[in-house]
Amino acid sequence: MADAFVSAFVNTILDKLTSLSLEQIGLAGSLKTELDCLESTLSTIQAVLLDAEKKQWKSEAIKNWLGKLKQAAYHLEDVLDDFKEEARNRSLCKDARSKVSTFFSPRNPLVFRLQMARKFKNAREKLNAIAEEKSKFHLREGVGEAEIEQNEDSQTSSLVDESEILGRADEKEEIVSMLLSNASHHDDLSVYAICGMGGLGKTTLAQLAYNDENVAKAFDMRAWVCVSDDFDIKRLTKTIVESIEGKLCDIQELDPLQRHLGEKLVGKRFLLVLDDVWNEYRDKWVRLKQALRSGRRGSTIIVTTRLEKVALMMATDPFQRLGCLSDDDSWSLFKQRAFVMGMNEGNVNLEMIGRQIVQRCGGVPLAITAIGSILRSKSRESEWLRVKDSEIWGLEDEGKRILAVLRLSYEHLPPYMKQCFSFCSIFPKDSVMEKDELIGLWMANGFIPRTVGFA
Structure with a gap:
């Protein structure tokens, strides 16, 4: 590592x-x-x-x-x-x-x-x-001085600001059409999968469909669950119940949990999103799915996953392979992040450099957003050229290149924030922690300078 x-x-x-x-x-x-x-x-x-x-x-x-x-x-x-x-x-x-x-x-x-x-x-x-x-x-001194701060939480939710999403209108319409068709034709429980490599916007697309006004009207209840690599049936069942009820569930054993979930779903047409699924064991999926069969006909599950094997295992309909953004959508997304105050005659050269950077992002929204966020606080051509000429673009593996782009955004954090974020790696993936508690841990470990304050 x-x-x-x-x-x-x-x-x-x-x-x-x-x-x-x-x-x-x-x-x-x-x-x-x-x-x-x-x-x-x-x-x-x-x-x-x-x-x-x-x-x-x-x-x-x-x-x-x-x-x-x-x-x-x-x-x-x-x-x-x-x-x-x-x-x-x-x-x-x-x-x-x-x-x-x-x-x-x-x-x-x-x-x-x-x-x-x-x-x-x-x-x-x-x-x-x-x-x-x-x-x-042959290392160089003073490379990549940190200037920008950002924070990111891997735990997903159903909330999304649609005004900031570009280039997924057709894909959203396809999923919404499928959801409404399933709901109106009263089919058996359907499972629809969105598959693609990390950073393409699978979660964002699911959020857009989940929050569509017509979709919300078509289903009696909706639930969103971030699965990640821990496909624990009891945890997932409990999380689904809590998402439906909007409160904590104190049932601890699996059997009464699944029976309680089944009772909640009886006579109800539901939409369930299982986001970021990694589980390849069919028996686990079958055991979870069994508790979901009591829902009304027309109920649908949306699964997002990076693994085609998972999509094939879970989906009842042909799954959607999410592609990269078009050149125009990629540039529009980059402009939205990098040129906060809009473009003017003074940054014509930056536009030219920016278009070259966007081409190297390969239409991956996460990479475009990360690079644009880095550059929005930089006004000198030399700073933009340093990003354009970075060695990360030479990585042949596309997945590694995306990680390297995120790594580049990490490099632009202040030194103390680098250690704060690295400290978070000791916690399990998708862990949730209150902000004040996390800041307290950072302070206890001496990561935060006395001169820094948090709102």
Whole structure:
């Protein structure tokens, strides 16, 4: 796995180095020298990290180098935490009695300074070796300075702002027509699948159909469930019930849950969206589908998935393979995001560069939106050319290229936000957390500078 946040991590460690309460411990000459050398070495490495993080996509050697750097940085962080803890403990030693006892304790300040000097020296020697190794990679300093912030949550919902969606009118009309036809002809439970690679807008298309006024009138009840890679039948049944009832369900066992769902659906024509399905095990799908059969004829399930195998397994009708946007729709979407204030004579060259960038996005809405969001705050041609000439466009695999585009938007985050977002990777996919709780975790881990405020 690529190391995507080493630069942010090193930046945090540098902040810790410069903010240590050194005067609370007192500095032996060797200790101060080691700290100064450490700061210098880290600053030298940090200068090329953004370039290294970009090039690791094409270089296994750089990726391995970043991995070694990350491990060395983790070790240094542990040493710094020990150092800060001692500073805190010594600040509590106010009276002479405490100071005398401390002299004979394992926290004797002289012994501690010598121990810490040795630990810092070991950390510095490891980092020096890593710093020397970087020269063979021909990395550039100061590449890709961060300027923009953005936030994204992978947990989907049925809500959508249709005014911001471009280029899916025909696909939406096709799905809406199918839904209304199923509802009026009273067919058995139908399952319609939307299939395509990540970033094409499968979820968005499902949202558009789900919120269509005529569709809403045709069904007695609607429910939206984000499935993801955890196709747990009990969880999904409970989530469907909660989506229908609009409140939490306290039933814990699967059998009463499914019976309760069946009772809710009796005599009702329903529309259910199962978004982002990865499950390839037919028996799991059959067990979930069984609880949905009590609905009125004309009920329909829409499934979105990246996997054609899943679409074939679940769909009762020919599934829709979602294609890329046309050139005109791609450009319109890009303009909407990149030229917030509209286009004028002063940015004619930016338009030319922008059209070249859009061509490289290959009609993938997610890539176009991400790149447009990056560039909307940039007015210099050199900044746009840097994006156009990025190495990410050289990746042959289309899926990897989309991820690399998202990676490019990550690179334009401020350093502290990079580490905040990387921290979120420890949670399961599609996890949901209150904003204040997440910010609290970021603050507890020291990721957010004191000067930053959140609304």
